Amino acid sequence: MNKLKCTVSYDGTNFSGYQIQPKSRTVQAEIEAALKRMHKGNDIRIQSSGRTDKGVHAKRQVFHFNTELTIPSHRWKKALNTLLPSDIRIVAVEEVSENFHARFDAIEKEYRYFILNTNEPDVFKRNYTHFDPDVINIEKFQAACKKFEGTHDFTSFCSAKTTIKGSRVRTLYKVSCHKQEDIIMVILRGDGFLYHMARIIVSVLLDVAKGKMSMSEIDTLFSVKNREYAGMTIPPEGLYLWDVIYEKDN
Amino acid sequence: MNKLKCTVSYDGTNFSGYQIQPKSRTVQAEIEAALKRMHKGNDIRIQSSGRTDKGVHAKRQVFHFNTELTIPSHRWKKALNTLLPSDIRIVAVEEVSENFHARFDAIEKEYRYFILNTNEPDVFKRNYTHFDPDVINIEKFQAACKKFEGTHDFTSFCSAKTTIKGSRVRTLYKVSCHKQEDIIMVILRGDGFLYHMARIIVSVLLDVAKGKMSMSEIDTLFSVKNREYAGMTIPPEGLYLWDVIYEKDN
Numbered sequence: 001m002n003k004l005k006c007t008v009s010y011d012g013t014n015f016s017g018y019q020i021q022p023k024s025r026t027v028q029a030e031i032e033a034a035l036k037r038m039h040k041g042n043d044i045r046i047q048s049s050g051r052t053d054k055g056v057h058a059k060r061q062v063f064h065f066n067t068e069l070t071i072p073s074h075r076w077k078k079a080l081n082t083l084l085p086s087d088i089r090i091v092a093v094e095e096v097s098e099n100f101h102a103r104f105d106a107i108e109k110e111y112r113y114f115i116l117n118t119n120e121p122d123v124f125k126r127n128y129t130h131f132d133p134d135v136i137n138i139e140k141f142q143a144a145c146k147k148f149e150g151t152h153d154f155t156s157f158c159s160a161k162t163t164i165k166g167s168r169v170r171t172l173y174k175v176s177c178h179k180q181e182d183i184i185m186v187i188l189r190g191d192g193f194l195y196h197m198a199r200i201i202v203s204v205l206l207d208v209a210k211g212k213m214s215m216s217e218i219d220t221l222f223s224v225k226n227r228e229y230a231g232m233t234i235p236p237e238g239l240y241l242w243d244v245i246y247e248k249d250n
Numbered sequence: 251m252n253k254l255k256c257t258v259s260y261d262g263t264n265f266s267g268y269q270i271q272p273k274s275r276t277v278q279a280e281i282e283a284a285l286k287r288m289h290k291g292n293d294i295r296i297q298s299s300g301r302t303d304k305g306v307h308a309k310r311q312v313f314h315f316n317t318e319l320t321i322p323s324h325r326w327k328k329a330l331n332t333l334l335p336s337d338i339r340i341v342a343v344e345e346v347s348e349n350f351h352a353r354f355d356a357i358e359k360e361y362r363y364f365i366l367n368t369n370e371p372d373v374f375k376r377n378y379t380h381f382d383p384d385v386i387n388i389e390k391f392q393a394a395c396k397k398f399e400g401t402h403d404f405t406s407f408c409s410a411k412t413t414i415k416g417s418r419v420r421t422l423y424k425v426s427c428h429k430q431e432d433i434i435m436v437i438l439r440g441d442g443f444l445y446h447m448a449r450i451i452v453s454v455l456l457d458v459a460k461g462k463m464s465m466s467e468i469d470t471l472f473s474v475k476n477r478e479y480a481g482m483t484i485p486p487e488g489l490y491l492w493d494v495i496y497e498k499d500n
Binding site for chain 1: 259260261307336337338339341370371372373374376378
């Protein structure tokens with residue numbers, strides 16, 4: 001039995017999300033269907049670093065699975081890509097030890113969010129950036145980013161539907177924003193992200209950058225520990241799971 | 251009766267082309283459906299500068315139509331965009347004189363073709379660039395471009411299915427290529443383009459840039475006046491109708 005770690009890129013536009021669900025096109029279902037074909041009709045269950053929502057993209061998502069096939073790992077990539085639809089591409093496959101786990105061994109995740117800040121929308125970017133024509137103050141945006149770095153209880157910044165029973169304390173190692181031409185890119189890097197956390201944080205950052213919220217209100221949001229105060233969840237099309245980092249990558 | 255000139259941008263990915271045809275999703279059909287709703291169920295026929303094929307995009311396509319509605323021209327854009335799907339965006343609307351014609355008055359067209367020249371395909375660019383991992387010599391590419399500038403009979407460089415009975419002589423004012431990071435952009439600007447002409451020319455340019463064809467073979471292709479010699483038609487996803495130019499624009 002071999003355990004393989006796969007890194008995969010997908011365009012979330014035409015998926016109902018990452019996780020398998022009945023009667024919906026999902027990334028996991030497409031990958032498992034390709035693996036089933038390679039395993040002569042036997043079901044292969046994959047374990048990913050985590051799910052992504054409908055419309056959210058992945059530059060580098062990671063999953064693992066066990067196989068009895070003896071294909072050398074460098075051939076797996078081509079074999080899988082031949083069977084996968086064009087909006088999913090395997091970018092790397094490597095053999096790992098039997099105790100590797102894509103979810104439990106991930107020590108860091110990076111998300112990026114892209115905002116198209118122009119007067120008019122662009123048909124070619126509509127599924128890959130969030131369009132916002134408002135005046136956005138980048139200095140305020142950057143200052144607000146710093147408020148989120150460090151260890152905090154993120155209860156106010158995760159969906160009220162979050163089902164986890166444990167701690168909502170997470171550490172963000174880096175939160176920053178960069179403007180290049182008409183695109184504002186937000187980088188969020190941390191030890192873990194709660195449900196909708198990246199998208200709620202970006203919404204709050206934008207509110208501050210537009211002058212709709214003051215910097216001190218961010219402190220208040222942290223202290224109230226209640227999702228109802230932090231405003232909207234920004235749409236998914238601008239969000240990318242950018243990377244998943246494991247111990248030995250460092 | 252008012253005549254309006256509209257400039258429209260569309261993502262060709264999910265269309266069976268520009269021109270209306272039964273049981274297919276086309277750009278023209280979507281625009282005419284939106285106009286029909288604005289005109290209380292009356293059919294409005296639009297006239298464009300020309301058609302584009304399945305999968306081909308438009309940064310700026312132009313069409314005109316007649317209307318009895320008395321909406322000021324600056325309100326038309328928003329009204330139409332509200333009714334159009336998100337892969338079609340009207341970028342400008344202006345009133346024109348009654349003898350304006352989007353096709354017959356166009357004096358120049360510009361097409362651009364984008365090639366992604368990397369080792370691996372990119373899921374986010376698959377519908378917007380043509381992926382080619384081969385070694386491409388940009389100096390040869392540029393030299394080959396020059397061969398196409400000027401006035402030529404383009405019979406060898408248009409689809410054998412071309413139905414036009416008239417002259418196949420066209421003038422290309424500019425043919426050039428530019429590499430920026432991993433993207434090669436080809437610009438083709440001329441007084442008119444035959445069916446598949448832009449895509450066949452780019453195929454030939456690539457053959458030369460890869461050393462599969464010599465520079466002098468381009469001369470031969472011009473002189474044989476036979477489509478069978480010029481190789482493949484490059485796929486549509488890298489092609490954009492970039493602009494249509496009218497007399498008074500200059």
